Amino acid sequence: MESLFSQLAMLGSSLALIASFLLLWRRGIPAYIDAFVLQSLALGATTALVGHFTGNPELYLVAGLLTAIKGVGIPLLLRRMARRLGSGRRVPPYVNTATSLLVGGLLVLLAYVVMRPVVQLSQLPTRAGMPLAMGLIFISLFVVVSRRHALTQVIGFLMLENGIALLAVLGTYGIPLIVEIGVFLDVLMGFLVMQIFVYQIHETFQSLDVEQLNRLRR
């Protein structure tokens, strides 16, 4: 039973990690949104799984909220934004695809090294997934700093948030519900603010290339 639980938790966290690699590999905002949906669903499933095996009904509610907000709501808004802004000129990232994939692989290795003491301390059956969640956080950070397209950066930020949620659920079996709801509101607000920013950037520069923001200095 224990081993089945840890296997499934590991599977869920791997799926979430793979989704972040999809973000590094594929091109175009619609593909990124698909990757984000996949990741949110994997996160929701992992949360529900932890809820099932630990007998904590609150986690089902969290999983439901996760799936509703991150799996359905935000992607809907993202798709609408992508449609309204149009595809526009392609904005190449700072780091090319093959290199960013390799960097992603190295970041996961780094996450294993960083999380080693924590994993050794922990007794939870879900501990094997924690380095993957950390790797997901690192990769999302890398996406935020290596991409020039504003919408891609937003998706990178959302994935970063997913990574933190995954780490929380794997490492502590979920934080109290009230905190969780606060975090959701935070993400939603953050996303709405970023949405306004993206529209403003588009309005001012007719492009979503954040490099253009440097022109504001002059």
Next chain:
Amino acid sequence: MSAASGYALALGQALLCLALAPGLIGLIRWLKARMQNRRGAPVWQPYLELRKLLAKETVVSTNASWLFRFAPYVVFTSTLGVVLLLPVLAVPLPLGAAGDLLVAVYLLLLGTFFLALAGLDPGSPFGGMGSSREMTVAALAEPTIAVAMFALALGAGSTNLGEIVARAMARPAEAVSPGYLLAFTALFIVTLAETGRLPVDNPATHLELTMIHEAMVLEYSGRYLALVEWAAALKLLVFFTLMANLFVPWGVAVQLGAGALLLATLTYVAKLAALAAVVAVFETRMAKLRLFRVPELLSVSFVLALLAITASFLSR
């Protein structure tokens, strides 16, 4: 098992693979055709093609050296040699001592290497282009195969193919562990690249500027072409067998017996057909990648293999 029956089994396995290989290609083509609303050639069409080619006259360019005549035999026998080492129907393998995973993988690469040389040899521009591309793909795919295989070998604690299969059967829960799944995905991508399937190479064309395999063998005809094509089909079968029996080993016979072997044969054919269906679906749904995006696809597979080995090494 006794030595004699062991060798008979190895030989029988090899003959079975040799016989099934063209049929596998035929099955993929037929499935693809059905999915694209075409009637498609029958599944046994590749056998007819091979017979036709074997009967035809062989034309060799006057610029070609002995290497050109020699290469098809090397390609064919090296691939056949791999089949002798594979756990197709039963474990433990009688020839297990003769070679393991590494030997199998590098025998396949030996064939690739000679085929690339043969593409260069007659001095036609197409052949050189094909060889250069094939080497690029092979150089990028090879580390992935090695790393993915090591992920499996680490799990089993041995690079012996039979051991890996036996270990996977003993611990079925491992088959859904992320290490295995990632290694499987990596190996699947590499299979598509190494055997010249979409999205890396288009197997349905004979004249296209971006072709890889066909460009190399463009100068071959008659008997030589038959050998090269048969070896290519066999190579696809070898990769499918690796994927089917190393990752989903159930059905492989552990003792020799008529019933167990029959069951093993049936499950083996069923697994091959399932993989063929997956490849056919992929090839119907995907367009060929631009040549310059192939390295990106292969670095995806490399990263997957890297994650696989990390998962099986660090989370033990």
